[in-house]
Amino acid sequence: MKKILIVNGSKRKKGNSYALEKYMAEKLSGKAEVVTFDVGEKDVRFCLACDACKKKEEPFCIQKDDFTALIPTIDKCDAMVILGPVHWSRFPAQLRAFLDRTYSFMNFRRPDLSMASRKDKKLAGYLCAGVGPAPVYLAALEEDLKCFAASGFTDYKAFVAGGVGVPGSVMENADYVKAADDMVDWLLA
Numbered sequence: 001m002k003k004i005l006i007v008n009g010s011k012r013k014k015g016n017s018y019a020l021e022k023y024m025a026e027k028l029s030g031k032a033e034v035v036t037f038d039v040g041e042k043d044v045r046f047c048l049a050c051d052a053c054k055k056k057e058e059p060f061c062i063q064k065d066d067f068t069a070l071i072p073t074i075d076k077c078d079a080m081v082i083l084g085p086v087h088w089s090r091f092p093a094q095l096r097a098f099l100d101r102t103y104s105f106m107n108f109r110r111p112d113l114s115m116a117s118r119k120d121k122k123l124a125g126y127l128c129a130g131v132g133p134a135p136v137y138l139a140a141l142e143e144d145l146k147c148f149a150a151s152g153f154t155d156y157k158a159f160v161a162g163g164v165g166v167p168g169s170v171m172e173n174a175d176y177v178k179a180a181d182d183m184v185d186w187l188l189a
């Protein structure tokens with residue numbers, strides 16, 4: 001069974017990202033081993049930029065927090081799903097902190113810059129935006145997803161649902177639900 005990690009960057013428990021997390025986890029249930037990691041509820045500190053990880057030959061972080069504890073799961077999973085709101089046209093700060101901490105996988109001595117034990121992992125990014133423009137946010141999201149290549153996620157799919165300012169409303173739009181369904185199918189393929 002595939003191991004899939006769902007990372008949720010929203011602070012709104014009754015919001016869109018949590019609704020998507022529940023929906024996708026249910027769809028994956030029985031078909032994949034799912035681990036959820038709600039960044040806003042975890043102790044994920046800022047990257048210290050101390051470069052302690054740069055002396056290593058495997059993913060490493062000197063900090064003792066929930067991100068460091070998750071490193072083996074990030075490294076060994078088959079796929080990761082990133083869910084969250086758009087905040088000021090980009091990832092919310094919680095997801096930015098999470099992305100920064102994947103610096104712990106980076107190794108400048110290697111041609112592909114990565115200490116990840118697997119470099120063929122899938123990454124699905126699905127953001128919710130109160131208004132839009134969704135195509136502009138999608139381009140920004142794709143740039144952010146590319147940064148996860150250092151942690152071994154080299155194959156990605158991105159989607160942004162615009163016009164979902166009302167908490168939970170993403171699930172009322174058939175196209176947005178289909179985008180989640182398509183992502184689940186792609187993750188399992």
Ligand SMILES: Cc1cc2nc3c(=O)[nH]c(=O)nc-3n(C[C@H](O)[C@H](O)[C@H](O)COP(=O)(O)O)c2cc1C
Binds near residue numbers: 014017088166168
């Ligand atoms: C601090 C903050 C910044 C936001 N910035 C944007 C933005 O730039 N563009 C946009 O369309 N919506 C913006 N929103 C609205 C959220 O993206 C929207 O409500 C989203 O559906 C929330 O997702 P969630 O319920 O999963 O947290 C912002 C909301 C907050 C709280």
